[in-house]
Amino acid sequence: MTFNEGLQIDPDRVSSGGGPGKGGGLVLGGGAVGIIVLIATLLLGGDPGSVLGQFTGADSQGEGGTAQTPEHCKTGADANKYADCRVVLTVQSLDGVWSTELAKQTTKRYTEPKVTLFSGQVSTGCGRASSAVGPFYCPADQTAYFDTSFFQELKDRFGSSGGPLAQEYVVAHEFGHHIQNLLGDLGKAQSDPQGAESGAVRTELQADCYAGVWAYYADKLPAPNSNEPFLKPLTENDIRDGLSAASAVGDDRIQKASTGRVNPEAWTHGSSDQRQKWFLTGYRTGQVKACDTYSARDLNNPPALKQ
Numbered sequence: 424m425t426f427n428e429g430l431q432i433d434p435d436r437v438s439s440g441g442g443p444g445k446g447g448g449l450v451l452g453g454g455a456v457g458i459i460v461l462i463a464t465l466l467l468g469g470d471p472g473s474v475l476g477q478f479t480g481a482d483s484q485g486e487g488g489t490a491q492t493p494e495h496c497k498t499g500a501d502a503n504k505y506a507d508c509r510v511v512l513t514v515q516s517l518d519g520v521w522s523t524e525l526a527k528q529t530t531k532r533y534t535e536p537k538v539t540l541f542s543g544q545v546s547t548g549c550g551r552a553s554s555a556v557g558p559f560y561c562p563a564d565q566t567a568y569f570d571t572s573f574f575q576e577l578k579d580r581f582g583s584s585g586g587p588l589a590q591e592y593v594v595a596h597e598f599g600h601h602i603q604n605l606l607g608d609l610g611k612a613q614s615d616p617q618g619a620e621s622g623a624v625r626t627e628l629q630a631d632c633y634a635g636v637w638a639y640y641a642d643k644l645p646a647p648n649s650n651e652p653f654l655k656p657l658t659e660n661d662i663r664d665g666l667s668a669a670s671a672v673g674d675d676r677i678q679k680a681s682t683g684r685v686n687p688e689a690w691t692h693g694s695s696d697q698r699q700k701w702f703l704t705g706y707r708t709g710q711v712k713a714c715d716t717y718s719a720r721d722l723n724n725p726p727a728l729k730q
């Protein structure tokens with residue numbers, strides 16, 4: 424129950440089903456690993472080869488899916504009840520926070536990414552993708568894609584708590600990649616795509632940190648045309664839910680569950696511990712500059728957490 428109940432859900436903010444993607448993403452970039460990082464930045468780690476197999480070619484048959492926000496999503500109360508409505512209102516909250524804070528804290532202005540809810544398969548500017556890849560952001564069409572069944576999986580398969588902030592963190596992480604795209608940082612993952620200290624890991628941890636920055640403001644900044652913020656004051660329990668999601672998608676935890684061992688050389692997203700720490704860094708400071716994972720000497724000890 425984190426959203427203020429009376430908030431209105433914008434019926435036009437997200438689209439459902441497959442959007443008419445542009446295609447072409449797959450011809451860019453160098454080796455296979457570079458391509459994946461370029462085309463889409465995922466929430467989950469895993470073997471890039473198998474992930475690439477799930478993006479099959481550029482989109483050729485836009486499904487013309489122009490369905491909008493699901494009809495049962497009208498207010499904050501619905502967002503507290505249904506996972507799909509929660510994604511939409513989290514998106515509106517992210518727009519609110521970043522349209523204010525990005526201009527205030529950086530030299531860039533915020534533009535809204537597109538958001539598509541899908542189930543099964545979807546055509547994107549990065550090729551066709553299935554639910555199996557998990558939530559992702561495609562820079563080629565500046566769109567974040569969510570299969571809402573993932574949130575159930577986050578709980579059942581990855582062992583996250585089922586709390587609302589666990590889901591909201593996932594949405595905020597993908598928006599973190601959009602912010603990186605606007606700031607020109609997304610390419611740093613591409614040039615150095617794998618390993619415990621890699622550009623990819625630093626990019627993912629920064630997206631976690633940006634998710635924390637959103638959480639810092641989401642219960643403070645009033646929603647547009649309202650004097651209430653999107654979220655009710657976050658409790659320690661809420662933050663625990665966010666941390667449990669960050670932890671559930673850590674490379675070490677996923678590797679251990681799938682192969683029984685941990686191999687930092689194959690990391691693309693950072694460990695469970697690192698993902699939680701960087702989320703907290705953003706949440707405690709509310710500062711984009713505190714999320715500078717690229718200059719951090721020790722990813723296990725974010726400088727801002729020491730103070």
Ligand SMILES: [Zn+2]
Nearest residue numbers: 464465466627
């Ligand atoms: Zn990511």
